[in-house]
Amino acid sequence: MPTRTSRTAWTGTLENGSGQVELSSSKVGTYEVSFPKRAADEAGGTTSPEELVAAAHSACFAMQLSANVAEAGGTPQSLEVTADVTLGPDQERGGFQLTGIVLKVVGQVEGLDEAGFQKAAEAAKAGCPVSKALAGVDISLEASLA
Numbered sequence: 001m002p003t004r005t006s007r008t009a010w011t012g013t014l015e016n017g018s019g020q021v022e023l024s025s026s027k028v029g030t031y032e033v034s035f036p037k038r039a040a041d042e043a044g045g046t047t048s049p050e051e052l053v054a055a056a057h058s059a060c061f062a063m064q065l066s067a068n069v070a071e072a073g074g075t076p077q078s079l080e081v082t083a084d085v086t087l088g089p090d091q092e093r094g095g096f097q098l099t100g101i102v103l104k105v106v107g108q109v110e111g112l113d114e115a116g117f118q119k120a121a122e123a124a125k126a127g128c129p130v131s132k133a134l135a136g137v138d139i140s141l142e143a144s145l146a
Contacts, residue, residue: 021047050085057130058083061103064128068120074112081105104142117145
């Protein structure tokens with residue numbers, strides 16, 4: 001299996017510095033990052049590690065769910081997945097940590113009822129590689145058929 005690479009160039013302190021995250025393997029872009037905008041409610045045109053984790057998790061979950069739906073005898077027509085990743089204080093070790101992830105999916109699926117879709121979604125939440133990598137974070141799921 002392939003290895004994918006990103007690169008970050010950072011200058012300055014945490015509070016006053018900034019960086020650029022490059023998606024090196026795909027070459028699809030370079031994105032600005034800064035801690036003040038990472039910790040703010042409004043991103044102001046920059047990304048953050050949490051947004052990148054959310055992107056990875058929503059994509060991975062969607063792929064796994066499409067496989068699980070097919071394995072259960074259904075046909076996924078569309079899956080709309082969002083991942084909300086929250087950053088908060090690490091009370092035990094200091095600093096920050098991911099405090100939770102909420103996966104939300106609305107699917108249009110032929111051949112599965114709501115219970116079958118829920119079962120496939122729970123299995124995808126547990127089985128996608130990004131979920132496995134984030135096993136130390138509380139991950140919740142909201143799944144429904146359209």
